Amino acid sequence: MKPIDWQVTAQNGKARTGILRTRRSEIETPVFMPVGTQGTVKGIRYEWLEDELDARIILGNTYHLWLRPGIEIIRNLGGLHKFSTWNRSLLTDSGGFQVFSLTDLRKLNEEGVEFRSHVDGTKMFLSPEVSMEIQAALGSEIVMVFDECLPGNVGVEETRKSLEMTARWAKRSKHRFEELQNEKADTGFLVKENLSGRQALFGIIQGAGHLNLRNESLEKTVEIAFDGYAIGGLSVGEEKSIMYEVLEFIGSKMPENSPRYLMGVGTPEDLVEAVYHGIDMFDCVMPTRNGRTGGAFTSQGKINIRNAKFAQDKEPLDKNCQCSVCQRYSRAYLRHLYQTGEMLASILISHHNLTFFLETMRKVREAIKFGEFSKFRRDFLDQISNND
RNA sequence: GCAAGGGUGGUCGAGUGGUUAAUGGCACCGGGCUGUAAACCCGGCAGACGGAAGUCUUACAUAGGUUCAAAUCCUAUCCCUUGCA
Numbered sequence A: 001m002k003p004i005d006w007q008v009t010a011q012n013g014k015a016r017t018g019i020l021r022t023r024r025s026e027i028e029t030p031v032f033m034p035v036g037t038q039g040t041v042k043g044i045r046y047e048w049l050e051d052e053l054d055a056r057i058i059l060g061n062t063y064h065l066w067l068r069p070g071i072e073i074i075r076n077l078g079g080l081h082k083f084s085t086w087n088r089s090l091l092t093d094s095g096g097f098q099v100f101s102l103t104d105l106r107k108l109n110e111e112g113v114e115f116r117s118h119v120d121g122t123k124m125f126l127s128p129e130v131s132m133e134i135q136a137a138l139g140s141e142i143v144m145v146f147d148e149c150l151p152g153n154v155g156v157e158e159t160r161k162s163l164e165m166t167a168r169w170a171k172r173s174k175h176r177f178e179e180l181q182n183e184k185a186d187t188g189f190l191v192k193e194n195l196s197g198r199q200a201l202f203g204i205i206q207g208a209g210h211l212n213l214r215n216e217s218l219e220k221t222v223e224i225a226f227d228g229y230a231i232g233g234l235s236v237g238e239e240k241s242i243m244y245e246v247l248e249f250i251g252s253k254m255p256e257n258s259p260r261y262l263m264g265v266g267t268p269e270d271l272v273e274a275v276y277h278g279i280d281m282f283d284c285v286m287p288t289r290n291g292r293t294g295g296a297f298t299s300q301g302k303i304n305i306r307n308a309k310f311a312q313d314k315e316p317l318d319k320n321c322q323c324s325v326c327q328r329y330s331r332a333y334l335r336h337l338y339q340t341g342e343m344l345a346s347i348l349i350s351h352h353n354l355t356f357f358l359e360t361m362r363k364v365r366e367a368i369k370f371g372e373f374s375k376f377r378r379d380f381l382d383q384i385s386n387n388d
Numbered sequence B: 001g002c003a004a005g006g007g008u009g010g011u012c013g014a015g016u017g018g019u020u021a022a023u024g025g026c027a028c029c030g031g032g033c034u035g036u037a038a039a040c041c042c043g044g045c046a047g048a049c050g051g052a053a054g055u056c057u058u059a060c061a062u063a064g065g066u067u068c069a070a071a072u073c074c075u076a077u078c079c080c081u082u083g084c085a
Helices: A046-050 A062-067 A071-076 A080-084 A096-101 A128-138 A156-182 A211-224 A240-253 A268-276 A286-292 A324-328 A331-339 A343-369 A373-384
Strands: A005-012 A015-021 A026-029 A031-034 A057-061 A089-093 A106-108 A113-116 A123-126 A142-144 A200-205 A228-231 A260-262 A281-284 A295-298 A301-304
Touching (some): A005 A343, A015 A343, A062 A089, A062 A123, A062 A128, A071 A128, A089 A128, A096 A106, A123 A128, A128 A156, A156 A211, A200 A211, A211 A228, A228 A240, A268 A343, A286 A295, A295 A343, A324 A343, A343 A373
Parallel strands (some): A031 A281, A057 A089, A089 A142, A200 A228, A260 A281
Antiparallel strands (some): A005 A015, A106 A113
């Protein structure tokens, strides 16, 4: 028995819809997963995620939860689901991205990465094994292998060395992961229908903007065999055209019968483009981070609620949006909340943004089912670049 | 009325003869944010011209003055604060 089940339900060009079943929820793909790094999607109560937004899966982060509150505490409280009360699916990132983003606070070698905690400077050592142990304690439905994520625009030699290490780390991740499953270290264990009740493990393809290396990484990763495959190392400073090039090249080469996950991406346009190239899963901090900092995504493109031009604007953030924020609050009011530093501004805009992302994916799925994805893509990109 | 201390750019507040179109903070304006060290970061903020380096004009209560040079020194006036009557 497998830990997850994924079936394609419709195909339109390279784009496809599917149903991903985990032990905790049923997820229609393509799916956008809100990011909940520290056990919370910043500014959004689970009630909203469950009810109005109807998110079926969110992210958590190994590194952050390891530092605070610490794994012992989470394990003692029964895992991240019980601790946080989020009962739908969780995907946990391995800390691999922090290898990239906390570059000043780390020392990296074959064995793993020594971090100085960004919280208090304590030395911590993260490795494939440790990452798997933490993710087992968190009890997420989908565990990510521990990888090295390079910045964009890195040369061929460095990229190759890195991707080879990532492949070795992937092997070690899987080895330790399976031990932990057998040891029943997974706090989220839950038997459901014909699933194993265990965690699923996804591999990560690296290779920066070098297509041949992407291919190499793909082969190495598939050879190890995972429950799903992710593309890492995109949108990390490289030209956007490089990301699209990599997606076009590698997207449809990834195993057809497993979910394909593009890590950390992206803008609404990126999502639609990636779906076009056969990607099924996404996560990104943009809706919540931009929401907190006054950036709203709309069907007419991005707006910045700080702009003086909204001071007396009675319209909602997006006149085409059905979310509870757009049904009730004007741009003028939201701008006022933002300008006066009211936390509600961040909450409401984040809420709207998440709605926009999730709703966009709903429309994407719809379009694929009706065989109209090309038209949808054209119209969507047209609308969104048409603002001001 | 007398005495003391003050009046600086939207605001608060540095500066007390030249490197000062004037430090900072706030406000304001704009930009950025892609597996969250992010309720954050960056930039602009007298006016005009310029792509820019820059040039010019007007500025530190008001009006005069001293000086090669003044927000800074002097004189007068107006206003504010505090104390004493």
